Amino acid sequence: MVGEPTPGRTNTAADEAQQPILAAPAEPTEAPAKAVPPIAAPSTAAEPSASASPSPSSAAPAPVVQVSTVTERATIRHGERTVKDSSLTEGKRVVRTKGANGIRTLTYEVTTTDGVQTGKKLVKSTVTKQPVTQVVAIGTKKAQxxxxxxxxxxxxxxxxxxxxxxxxxxxxxxxxxxxxxxxxxxxxxxxxxxxxxxx
Structure with a gap:
């Protein structure tokens, strides 16, 4: 029949346009955006909590405190006593008994922290040698x-x-x-x- 379309063919513009669109691949920029989700950035909120509680190995060591006993000696200065002697010329001085210094033993409790002295307390004081008083005779005899x-x-x-x-x-x-x-x-x-x- 004149004017009828050929069976199996379509002459419309829509039919001709559909074939290349269906056969065309998808745009390359759209597929990755939909297929690959964005990678989440690592959270920084957990980092402070991890550093806030350091492990025991990284903590500062405890100070080393030691207490020891130390003994020292101190000199006790001897005194002097004068006596009058009428057998000596006036103003003349003669040592009758020679003086000698004494010794005092002091015991301290010493505290050290990390090798540095931080305290010293006297716990005992004992006289281990008594001093000897020096005796000096002074003459009173009038010079002739x-x-x-x-x-x-x-x-x-x-x-x-x-x-x-x-x-x-x-x-x-x-x-x-x-x-x-x-x-x-x-x-x-x-x-x-x-x-x-x-x-």
Missing amino acids: SSRCDPNYTPCVPIASDVDCAGGSGNGPAYVSGVVKVIGIDIYDLDRDNDGYGCD
Whole structure:
């Protein structure tokens, strides 16, 4: 029949367009977006909690505290005592008893932390050696002025004139026995100039 379409063919524009669309593959950008979900970023909320409670191995070690006993010695200074002595010339000092220092033993409790001393407490104090007081004698005897002439020995009195006892001299002072002239023979006792007077 004239004007009827050929069986099995379609001449419409819609039928011709459908064949290439059905045969065409899907757009390459759409398939990955739908098939592969986005990878979630790792959560950072768990990290602080993990570091907040450190393992026992990473914790700071406990300080090492040690207590020990230490003994020290201290010197006890001796004192001094003075006594008067009338047999000594006034102002003269003589040590009668020599002084000696004593010793005191001190016991301490010492605390150290990590090798550094952090405490020291005295727990005992004992005198292990008593000090000896020094005794000094001070003379009180009044010094007597010399009454002997320094030019002679033994003593020849100091006077306006001295003669040998038993001689012809008239004094006023006299000397008995032989005397040695050690200076100037001011009393003319050594008449023969042998160094001795009244011989």
